[in-house]
Amino acid sequence: MATSVGESVVVGLDIGSTKVCAVAGRLVRNNKNQETLEVLGVGRTRMNDGVAKGSVVNVNNAVSAIHQVIDEVASQINMPIDRVNVSFNGSHVVSVKSTGNITRSSAGDEIQKEDIDHLLNDMYRTAIPADKEIIHVLPMDFTVDSEVNIDQPVGRNGVKLGADFQIITAQANAARNVRKCVVRNELTLDTMMLSVLASGLSVLTEEEKYAGVALIDIGGGTTQMAIYYRNVLRHVAVFPWAGNSLTSDIQLGCKIMPEQAEQLKKKFGSAVPADFNLNQVVAVPGLSNKKPKDVLIKNVAIIIEDRLREIAAMVQAEILRSGYEGKLLGGLVLTGGTAMISGIEPIFGRVTGAEEVRVGYPEHLEPNGRADLVGDPAYATAVGLVWAGYKTLDRRISFISDPVRAKYNERPTVERRPTPEPVVEKPEQMLPPEPERPQGEGFFDRLLKTLFPPKGSPTDTYE
Known part of the structure; x- marks a missing residue:
């Protein structure tokens, strides 16, 4: 009998050239005390003219296909789905190697994870063409001062922290289309991951x-x-x-x-x-x-x-x-x-x-009928996206996508100026009556008249 490790359910959404599929699962521990994935729901539909060479080319068709598979999975797990991990693909995806480094202010202290996060954030700001977007920045070997080929720099002393990176870029419009497809289905995008990297989470040892x-x-x-x-x-x-x-x-x-x-x-x-x-x-x-x-x-x-x-x-x-x-x-x-x-x-x-x-084939699945459905290489990416909710591509880093872009909301917004409050004219009978005043004579007129009465006035006779 498997026991659940937490109550969270993760949904992986694979947007492919020939199909769109979604898999919902949660992490459980089997009777051998091994962590396995319990598949709770599976949805699949054919993709017609929505994706070409891995890229979303018709947003409306892709949105419709996603809506269908998400509804199918939601009905199987008997709960609404509002968050997904989604795959990304395309023949325009390019991986380039780059080097980056930072100079730490406190040389005497050990390198912390925050220093690596700082370095990663800098690499996501790397200058690239305007029509490109950085999808992943993944470190290979680190350097600390003059020491090279370091696997894990945390805990070492040094002033200069650097690394060789794989920077994976794609067409910005293609990445934007994927986000549109997710948001227009009223879903929140937790992670967008290159398909082959997600597949690796499910099929590689x-x-x-x-x-x-x-x-x-x-x-x-x-x-x-x-x-x-x-x-x-x-x-x-x-x-x-x-x-x-x-x-x-x-x-x-x-x-x-x-x-x-x-x-x-x-x-x-x-x-x-x-x-x-x-x-x-x-x-x-x-x-x-x-x-x-x-x-x-x-x-x-x-x-x-x-x-x-x-x-x-x-x-x-x-x-x-x-x-x-x-x-x-x-x-x-x-x-x-x-x-x-x-x-x-x-x-x-x-x-x-x-x-x-x-x-x-997708591995470490808790045996059940739905696990049999996804135990096929065609589901490697979708299952890997579920695994992405429980394990990371690289244990040394805290994030695999740009944290700034992860918070970006693709919902269409229109900048509007504040609309002034409408002025409603009330009927005259509802307005309070104004006090009667002599026409053309204000308070200061009356005060002057009292202090300096005109000649011939009654006050003048008592002088």
Whole structure:
């Protein structure tokens, strides 16, 4: 019997190119005293023309899809949902390495977490183009004075604190669109996290991240890669080819409609052409008044294999560029919906030369019916976003997003000047009557007349 660790329920919202899904869960402790995630609710709907290459391009369509899945989850957990952790993606996402440092005022005192927060805040103010936005600033190795390659600087003495950082940026409009989608559903955004980093929280082990591992998240619109080494994120890359590219290739190669190509990929998708004979054919319905078209399943497998080889080659080139070739003892972990294609692991192993390749499934889930629903690589990001409510990407830092921007409210506001109070004219009969006064004679007139009476007045006769 699992026991709850606190009462908080966390909701992860994954806005993908082909689907929007939400997962609600809470942290529990199982009978072995291990912390696991109890899945309480799951919602999923297809994304139609709302997201392209990982970026929200039609806010209205995305808002509608989010509303549907949030309502579905809220009805399952029997409570309103007002806060979410949301994924962020896009082929425009770029990771650059940068260095920053601060000079501390008290050299004799040990470095505190507040000093690291100060350094992080400075890095979020790094000058970037106006159309870009900094999504994450994540430290790699710290320096204290002349000492380098420090994993944890807190507790050390020194004047100058610095670090090498991964600065992850994206198009500002794309980030703004994600916030709009959340706010227009009357939700509060707790954390916005790059999808592959969220997936890592649900499918990677601490041992893999320490030994060195490349996580490859192959979604619908993009393939994302994150390299971990010594428990620290070292490299991030995003490629604009993924599951939808396979669908497009099948459509063009077999000369069929996109919907039919997607169905072929899901039902018969395999990257091992040798598994099929030349007489294995699928009849695909034709257009109106057209006869069905026969498609060789072997041809579909050849097309899928070729595209996956190209994606694997891009991954290998990026590993070489990162400088971690030969250091990834944990090998490759493939996740995302496309990772379920049969034969994908051998392809990535052959192309990249990695000895260890596995498909990553969400782990440490408390067994129940809903856990079975999300125990699929396609839900790795959504489950990871729930985990983000209970554990951090980097134990050394207090926040992974700009604290100033986290408080920013995207609700449309219009600056208005204060409206003056309306003046209501009362009827004359309701006004108090004014005292009667001689016309043209005020108080000072009467006072002067008393002190200096005019000649011929009654007062003058007593002089």
